[in-house]
Amino acid sequence: MSSEKHTAASAETLAIVGVGLIGGSVALAARKRGMVRRVIGLGRNPARLEQARSRGIIDEGVTDYALLGDADLVIVCSPVDRIVQDVLAVAAATPKETLISDVGSVKGAICEQLATQLPARFIGSHPLAGSEKGGFENAQAELFEGRVGIVTPTAETPPHLVERMTRFWQSLGMRTLLQAPQEHDRVLAITSHVPHVAAAAVAAMLSDEAAPFASSGFRDTTRIAAGDPELWAAILSQNAPAVQRALATLMQQLDRFSDVLANGDLAQLQQLLLEGQMRREVFEATFGGAAGKSTS
Amino acid sequence: MSSEKHTAASAETLAIVGVGLIGGSVALAARKRGMVRRVIGLGRNPARLEQARSRGIIDEGVTDYALLGDADLVIVCSPVDRIVQDVLAVAAATPKETLISDVGSVKGAICEQLATQLPARFIGSHPLAGSEKGGFENAQAELFEGRVGIVTPTAETPPHLVERMTRFWQSLGMRTLLQAPQEHDRVLAITSHVPHVAAAAVAAMLSDEAAPFASSGFRDTTRIAAGDPELWAAILSQNAPAVQRALATLMQQLDRFSDVLANGDLAQLQQLLLEGQMRREVFEATFGGAAGKSTS
Numbered sequence: 001m002s003s004e005k006h007t008a009a010s011a012e013t014l015a016i017v018g019v020g021l022i023g024g025s026v027a028l029a030a031r032k033r034g035m036v037r038r039v040i041g042l043g044r045n046p047a048r049l050e051q052a053r054s055r056g057i058i059d060e061g062v063t064d065y066a067l068l069g070d071a072d073l074v075i076v077c078s079p080v081d082r083i084v085q086d087v088l089a090v091a092a093a094t095p096k097e098t099l100i101s102d103v104g105s106v107k108g109a110i111c112e113q114l115a116t117q118l119p120a121r122f123i124g125s126h127p128l129a130g131s132e133k134g135g136f137e138n139a140q141a142e143l144f145e146g147r148v149g150i151v152t153p154t155a156e157t158p159p160h161l162v163e164r165m166t167r168f169w170q171s172l173g174m175r176t177l178l179q180a181p182q183e184h185d186r187v188l189a190i191t192s193h194v195p196h197v198a199a200a201a202v203a204a205m206l207s208d209e210a211a212p213f214a215s216s217g218f219r220d221t222t223r224i225a226a227g228d229p230e231l232w233a234a235i236l237s238q239n240a241p242a243v244q245r246a247l248a249t250l251m252q253q254l255d256r257f258s259d260v261l262a263n264g265d266l267a268q269l270q271q272l273l274l275e276g277q278m279r280r281e282v283f284e285a286t287f288g289g290a291a292g293k294s295t296s
Numbered sequence: 297m298s299s300e301k302h303t304a305a306s307a308e309t310l311a312i313v314g315v316g317l318i319g320g321s322v323a324l325a326a327r328k329r330g331m332v333r334r335v336i337g338l339g340r341n342p343a344r345l346e347q348a349r350s351r352g353i354i355d356e357g358v359t360d361y362a363l364l365g366d367a368d369l370v371i372v373c374s375p376v377d378r379i380v381q382d383v384l385a386v387a388a389a390t391p392k393e394t395l396i397s398d399v400g401s402v403k404g405a406i407c408e409q410l411a412t413q414l415p416a417r418f419i420g421s422h423p424l425a426g427s428e429k430g431g432f433e434n435a436q437a438e439l440f441e442g443r444v445g446i447v448t449p450t451a452e453t454p455p456h457l458v459e460r461m462t463r464f465w466q467s468l469g470m471r472t473l474l475q476a477p478q479e480h481d482r483v484l485a486i487t488s489h490v491p492h493v494a495a496a497a498v499a500a501m502l503s504d505e506a507a508p509f510a511s512s513g514f515r516d517t518t519r520i521a522a523g524d525p526e527l528w529a530a531i532l533s534q535n536a537p538a539v540q541r542a543l544a545t546l547m548q549q550l551d552r553f554s555d556v557l558a559n560g561d562l563a564q565l566q567q568l569l570l571e572g573q574m575r576r577e578v579f580e581a582t583f584g585g586a587a588g589k590s591t592s
Binding site: 150204225226233271 | 424425426443444446473475480483484486487488490491492493494495496497498499500501502503504505506507508509510511512513514515516517518519520521522523524525526528529530532533536539540542543544545546547549550551553554557558560562565566567568569570571572573575576577578579580582583
């Protein structure tokens with residue numbers, strides 16, 4: 001393999017470990033944009049891999065890491081509690097030129113462990129795109145377009161790995177941002193993990209009797225609560241300290257609402273709602289500006 | 297006026313007090329479905345009324361209740377803290393045959409006060425349709441289609457009023473449900489008011505530094521936080537006791553998350569997320585079944 005190939009965003013052979021929503025979408029997007037000649041999917045269930053192959057998501061499905069030897073780039077799309085072991089298995093089965101990344105929603109623990117073991121081969125990623133509907137059946141080639149792709153080097157990561165992964169996500173249509181893994185986890189606790197907990201907690205309140213009276217506000221506020229509990233339990237527990245801190249902040253804010261409702265302080269109640277509205281506008285300006293018209 | 301006219305869903309002349317998102321959409325929907333011959337809009341701002349008229353939302357804009365004399369049906373679409381006074385002003389200005397309803401998101405206080413003063417002329421409604429984007433500029437003739445319209449009679453409400461208002465909302469494409477006003481407020485605290493508070497509290501957590509990392513999960517969970525703080529402060533404060541109780545339930549659920557995160561109890565964490573996912577599925581089955589494919 002030439003060094004030119006290593007700095008280009010394209011890969012002759014891309015391997016996806018875990019061909020679900022994200023893995024399947026990476027495969028479709030890379031193929032659609034002509035970035036890869038061949039996509040290998042690695043999974044545990046041969047029947048599922050064959051379905052993914054027959055849908056044109058991957059070219060070949062394998063269940064054995066030893067068959068990944070050709071891959072120039074391997075993206076590990078496993079649940080966060082399996083990423084470290086899967087990355088190590090990929091590293092053991094592939095030549096040292098093969099670059100390995102992941103798409104986990106938590107980065108601190110994963111990147112710290114792998115930084116010491118695979119400093120020159122692994123770099124963490126987190127593409128901010130997804131859906132509460134998992135599985136390659138819901139994969140889309142356009143999933144990443146206009147969205148943010150986070151790349152999380154550690155102090156040990158060589159600059160050319162940062163450059164390669166950054167270009168890869170950019171080639172899929174993403175705007176990329178660099179973040180230290182621990183910083184990523186602290187911020188994502190606020191932007192993603194605690195919103196998930198809040199959505200689940202609000203959804204859990206819905207009695208059978210109340211269900212017919214829930215409408216579009218309830219639908220949107222609780223949408224992410226439809227996500228897979230197993231995947232999300234792993235994410236939340238891998239980021240437990242930051243999630244606990246953000247959850248404490250949320251509960252303080254809810255306590256303030258409770259207090260002003262008890263006091264009947266209408267001006268203060270408006271003020272609390274205004275804070276939410278203003279921060280929501282900051283979000284819209286950032287997200288809307290980045291992604292154009294938002295889609296669901 | 298004939299008695300036939302009073303029991304039909306249609307009205308010769310419909311008056312809307314407060315021509316905003318909901319009032320404008322009622323006007324457009326009633327007109328589109330051929331239910332009315334003429335729509336009068338009452339508001340405080342003549343320039344805004346003229347804009348609504350030139351957009352074909354109303355036929356005539358008036359600022360004086362005395363000019364509502366012709367209306368067969370008046371729908372008061374004011375903010376909840378102005379509904380009682382506006383309904384009383386409509387009642388004073390119109391003949392006793394004119395039916396008056398409202399679209400307020402809180403019903404207990406409003407319906408109790410009006411039940412004693414206008415038992416034979418007023419009946420509360422709450423069409424479960426809306427948007428965080430207010431104003432008649434966002435009004436849509438299809439806003440009510442497939443959605444739930446709640447009609448909230450009291451013990452004093454004559455059955456023919458229940459029938460007329462039920463048919464009116466059904467003619468706009470709604471499925472209607474009857475609910476006692478206090479029961480409405482208790483249920484809506486869970487399905488709408490506390491989700492709004494949660495959305496506002498989650499949105500308020502977003503620092504400038506975190507904003508670029510917020511994505512579609514944050515967008516949906518906080519969408520309703522973009523709603524007008526003044527309107528929502530009035531809603532929450534008119535339903536303060538029920539909102540406080542539902543908020544306490546939400547905080548208990550968040551405390552459970554906090555505890556299992558502190559204990560590192562992955563199975564219990566999954567269980568909590570599963571509760572949210574299951575209740576979300578109950579919602580989807582109810583809402584999706586009612587409204588067909590959900591739209592935003």
